[in-house]
Amino acid sequence: MRAEPPRIAVLAKAPLPGRAKTRLIPALGAAGAATLHARLLRRTLAVARAATAPERLTLWTALDHEHPLFIELAEVHGITLAAQQAGDLGRRMHHALAAEAGPGLVVGSDCPVLTPALLRDCWAALAEAEAVCLPAEDGGYGLIGARESDPALFEGIDWGSASVMAQTRARAAALHWRLACPARVWDLDRPDDLVRFAAREDDGP
Template sequence: MSADFPLAILAKAPIPGETKTRLIPVLGAEGAARLHAALLCHTLKVAINATAAHQITLWTALDHSHPLFLELADRYDIELRAQPEGDLGDRMHRALSTMKGSGLLIGSDCPALTPTLLAECHDALEEAEVVLLPAEDGGYGLVGVRHPDARLFQDIAWGTAEVMTTTRQRIDALGWRLSCPARVWDVDRPQDLQRLALGFPRLGRCLKVE
């Protein structure tokens, strides 16, 4: 299946010691970076089966010309853009603000995303001003908006279990309707690795402990 809607992906370059740092005690710096790279490749495969390649932008961080970024851009004919300065909220707002029309934004560590779910999330924006996929850790794995507004992302303690709760408060303050088509999980903590290995054997091969 393939639709045609804007989709932004935020991703760090898979540099050992700089990515998936909470997994380093289990996988080692090289192993954590290798898993991050595999998750990003998986995310791009999902994205390219959900929407048109020209609608996908990979927003890069750490090393904007990393070989993996260049390889993915060449393989899928997607656009690369450097993430701007600022906190996560600033960067998400910038990515959403560059879209022509309503669109979605995701990270690179949520294997539960599928092309069908992405399409459902975009369809939800026909009735709601914002769509979120709440994550089990208290954050969210996807955000989509009909019209970007920086206030949605202001004064949020990113990386904490309160992200989703606080974001709901921002949505209420804006008077927006919210749609949450599903609940998801991401790969960020050691306890997520067993689920990844069981549910995604191909990605599980990256879990060699160093």
């Protein structure tokens, strides 16, 4: 296992009604979906902070870089804020990884099953593999990491589709990279996921 703590980048939108967790708006309303997004982001930052030191954790912001929640989280956890690069999700993740001085992990804020131990397992996997992913049940992934980011890993991906993980495996193979997948996870993206989320003892309604 790597002796140093993980370098983690968290990508998140500001919790603006109508702009965050839009697929949950039919179930929660715009304000409710934004509130849930803020709750998930708080949880993700707490989990990441439990896995690493504050100087190795960056919150990459979108929509409103000066949003009060971002400022609060930076102060509470003693972490760095940075603005996400323009472009699609792949470009933004590559930029966040490339900004790290060495290997790094990138996560979003909508994976309720992410734990400090799982983050540390992914970080340790980079000792043997060039890249690491946590495949998600919907065909995407909840985390990606690499020893050194390469834009080719993120090109030609149908973001938001059920093909994301399969396409990412193909990109890693084309780079001749070993891709470690320590666990399978699920994301909170759709109304059906709310029941599952509420059933978790630590994240009840």
